[in-house]
Amino acid sequence: MAAHAAYLDDLVLVDSCLDGQEAAARDLFRRHRGRVHATLYRVLGGNREMDDLLQEVFVQVFSSLRSWRAEASLATWIDRIAVRVAWRHIAQRKARVALELVEVDAPSAEVTGARRASARDGVRRLYAALATLSPAARLAFTLHELDGRPLAEVAEVTGTSLTATKLRVWRARRALHALAAADPVLGELLADGGGS
Amino acid sequence: MSLRDRVPVEPLDEVRLERLEQRVVAAAGPLLARPRRAPWAPWLVAGTAALAAAAVVLAVGAGRERDAGEVGAPAPVRVATDERGTRLDVGDATIDVGPATRFEVVRAGGGVTVELTAGEVTLEVPPRAGRPPLWVRAGDVGVRVVGTGFRVRRAATVEVEVTHGAVEVHRGAALATVATGQRWSSTDGAVVALAAGDDSTAADTLAADGLAADASAAAAGTSAGTLAADALALGPPVDLAGLHERRATGGPKAPPSPARSTSAGPERARPPARPSAAREARPRRAAPAVAPAPSLSAAELAALSGDLRRELAAQPIAPAPLLPAGTTATTAEERARAYRDLGFKTRADASGFLWGLARTQALELEKDSDALRTLDYHVKRFGSSGGQLEAVLWLRVRLLCRVRLDEPCRAAAHTYLARFAGTAKADVALRITRAR
Numbered sequence: 001m002a003a004h005a006a007y008l009d010d011l012v013l014v015d016s017c018l019d020g021q022e023a024a025a026r027d028l029f030r031r032h033r034g035r036v037h038a039t040l041y042r043v044l045g046g047n048r049e050m051d052d053l054l055q056e057v058f059v060q061v062f063s064s065l066r067s068w069r070a071e072a073s074l075a076t077w078i079d080r081i082a083v084r085v086a087w088r089h090i091a092q093r094k095a096r097v098a099l100e101l102v103e104v105d106a107p108s109a110e111v112t113g114a115r116r117a118s119a120r121d122g123v124r125r126l127y128a129a130l131a132t133l134s135p136a137a138r139l140a141f142t143l144h145e146l147d148g149r150p151l152a153e154v155a156e157v158t159g160t161s162l163t164a165t166k167l168r169v170w171r172a173r174r175a176l177h178a179l180a181a182a183d184p185v186l187g188e189l190l191a192d193g194g195g196s
Numbered sequence: 197m198s199l200r201d202r203v204p205v206e207p208l209d210e211v212r213l214e215r216l217e218q219r220v221v222a223a224a225g226p227l228l229a230r231p232r233r234a235p236w237a238p239w240l241v242a243g244t245a246a247l248a249a250a251a252v253v254l255a256v257g258a259g260r261e262r263d264a265g266e267v268g269a270p271a272p273v274r275v276a277t278d279e280r281g282t283r284l285d286v287g288d289a290t291i292d293v294g295p296a297t298r299f300e301v302v303r304a305g306g307g308v309t310v311e312l313t314a315g316e317v318t319l320e321v322p323p324r325a326g327r328p329p330l331w332v333r334a335g336d337v338g339v340r341v342v343g344t345g346f347r348v349r350r351a352a353t354v355e356v357e358v359t360h361g362a363v364e365v366h367r368g369a370a371l372a373t374v375a376t377g378q379r380w381s382s383t384d385g386a387v388v389a390l391a392a393g394d395d396s397t398a399a400d401t402l403a404a405d406g407l408a409a410d411a412s413a414a415a416a417g418t419s420a421g422t423l424a425a426d427a428l429a430l431g432p433p434v435d436l437a438g439l440h441e442r443r444a445t446g447g448p449k450a451p452p453s454p455a456r457s458t459s460a461g462p463e464r465a466r467p468p469a470r471p472s473a474a475r476e477a478r479p480r481r482a483a484p485a486v487a488p489a490p491s492l493s494a495a496e497l498a499a500l501s502g503d504l505r506r507e508l509a510a511q512p513i514a515p516a517p518l519l520p521a522g523t524t525a526t527t528a529e530e531r532a533r534a535y536r537d538l539g540f541k542t543r544a545d546a547s548g549f550l551w552g553l554a555r556t557q558a559l560e561l562e563k564d565s566d567a568l569r570t571l572d573y574h575v576k577r578f579g580s581s582g583g584q585l586e587a588v589l590w591l592r593v594r595l596l597c598r599v600r601l602d603e604p605c606r607a608a609a610h611t612y613l614a615r616f617a618g619t620a621k622a623d624v625a626l627r628i629t630r631a632r
Contacts, residue, residue: 011573017228025224029217041205050208051216055223062224070577123203148200189202 010074017065029058032075036082042146043086043139045127053089057082072156079157083139087158090135122189129179129186133172140165141172273301277315289330292318294349309333318347318359322614337382338366346374354382357390507624508597513559514587516552528560544583550574551584554591564595571595586616593625601628 013031016024033054040053060081068077130138136158143154144165155165180187208216275284281295288308293299297315301308307328310317321330321341332339334350344361348354356365362375372387374380380387516535519525525534535553540546554574558567574588589612597605609628616622 011577015573017224020225020228022221022225025228026217026221029220029224033213033217037208038205042200042203045203047206047208051212054216055219058220059223059227062220062227065228126203145199146203148198190199 011070014065014068014074017062025062028061032061032078033058035075036078039079039082039143039147040086043083043142044089045123045130049089053085057085060085076153076157080159083143083157087135087139090138122185125183125186126176126189129176129183130172132179133175136160137168137172137175140168141176144169272303275299275301288321290320294318307331312348312350314350316347316349318345320345320614322611336367340364340366356380504601504624504627505597508594508628511590511594511621511624513555513591513594514551514584516555517548519552528556532556532561543578547574547578547584550578551587554588558591558595564598568592568595589615590621593621593628597628 013024013028017028036057037050037054040050040057041047044050044053057078061078064081068074072080130142133141139158140154140160143149143157144151149157151165151169152162154169155162158165160168176186176190180190275293276298277293277295279295281297282293284291284293289310291310294316297317298313299315299317300311300313302311303309307330309331310319310333312332312334317332319330319332319341321344330341332341332348334348334354337354337356339346339348339356341361341363344363345359346361346363347357347359349357356363356374357379358374358376360376362373365372365374365380367382367385370385372380372385374387377390378387379390516531519531519534520538523534523538525531532553535549535556538545538549540549550570551574554567554570557563557570561567571588571592574584575592579585589608593605593608593612596608606629609625613622613625613629
């Protein structure tokens, strides 16, 4: 019931946007910005350049809105665009992103408690390790393991087959565990988080 | 604790979000201000699939990357076929592309232009319904169409053949109208009737539409055949003998052809009438292969309109899908709400429920504008894949023709006819398209 109501909402919202209603464009942005931000954050590991990336995603959404055919939900369609933007960002700026992650996610002075500091350190090391993977493997792993999407959905939003997606996630896990063998903090994070 | 829980998302602060929202909404305005492209939505998908199957080359002049930041007309689409040819459904038209054909589709200002460089294209163009016309350009020859089926071949010469409807061929200052079963050639600029053997396409198309009389008339080019076809289309109230008599004695001027009936609108305004001698000199008057339809008196037209509307109302409308057991909906409002809120698992379910909503709005709540809006959503979102297209298009005809047989009504009838020929409803739709 909720799915159908959401579907009709999407239809009405998109149609209003295509009629040039600014309020509808604002509404579309507000409805989807949180999810898109979370996805980009989990794929990239930080908020550096997040404003620009979010803007790029939604500009592409609005410029392509007429091509939305309602075969997928509007959210899934927007997620595909977000994943493409993330992919390109990773592929083009791979080295720089790795450096930024270290800077952005370093423990701040406000952080207290050894456990939390260790967790943040683990996350920082995780993204440093992810930066060594191919963009495809990194996307598949982060969307599945960190963003919590089922493998089939990951395959859909990345435009690949389910088999290829499983393979990429498996390769990413293998590579991360190889790195974790020499990094106890990363190893603890993966073991606690079930990233195996 | 899962890995997902170990990597919390650090939220963006409100100031950043506010600034971002302003930038995005400001950017969205110009992007959404472009002309609507709904009819072309299936273009790239269907076209690419068909082209891939036929081993042809489709080159989009500018990719999505560039398009994303571009404000203005969409990039042109270039198509080239190998020796096999292919078929494209481009929304605005269906194009049968001949072997070794190259053309480009340009969309600007809501209009569509097919620039034919070489080869042969056969187009089936639904009525443009007030939108700018579709053009096919082959060198210095331009073909203007508002809803018809025709073929353009470009080699050493350019040839235009019309299978149904009519097109205007422009070349320099010359203008020729090519109607059903006629051919225009750039060799002499004359319009000639297709020989019976040549016109297999026209005859086949019309026969497939269930219009045997029209088909034979198109193939034979006889005025008797056309009269019979017109009488068939206009229905029992027409006095066939009287019509023959009026034609024989030089009766009133014939009304526009059905294809012309779709062309009303600001941009189709006719130039002032020219002297008859000048009109006689025009190529399109040189060889009328198909006799014009006879005109009717105002009383006859009024009677026809009444009969047509009665027949229209008598045609059955497909039922709405059953509501699931346990759904409490005793009134029409509750049923409409139920269809709107029902959960669905498949695309077919979604299509069915949307149809149920439209049907309830139209026939039970009599909210015609709401129903038309829902129907338009249905066509836009599901097209022919939803399983209710026939019912949806017919209900559009019924709603738009409920009060009067005007231009939107005839456009809806054309749309139905183009998809569903050979049925009792199609017969009614055909009469609507011809009622002036």
